[in-house]
Amino acid sequence: MNTASLTRTGILIGAVLALTWIILGFWAFFFVAIAMIVGGIIGRILEGKLDATALVDVIRGRNTSS
Template sequence: MSATATGALIGAILAFAALAFGFWGFLLVAVLAGVGAVVGRVVSGQLDLRALAGVFTGRRTS
């Protein structure tokens, strides 16, 4: 799936959540989608949490 199609799908899901559940439902869907994206990158090996934690604790630089 292309980046354009993915973005359109995410936009449609967020628009539906805003219409159906109001602002707080929209916000909850957006936050959970972000968490799901991070978990997906960790599982696929595209995001190393130890290196990321090192950057935030000041042990390493990006």
């Protein structure tokens, strides 16, 4: 992705979150933001850009500095 595309994506995400907050309130905004984060993580795992086992180890607090 080029920089302009990333900028447009960021603007779109911000607009969706802002409109969610304005129209539906804070808790709807919060849950939409969490869903977007989880979706992004799942997308990265499916693309092969994020190692799921390493992510689970980080969440569990395991250090693997080899």
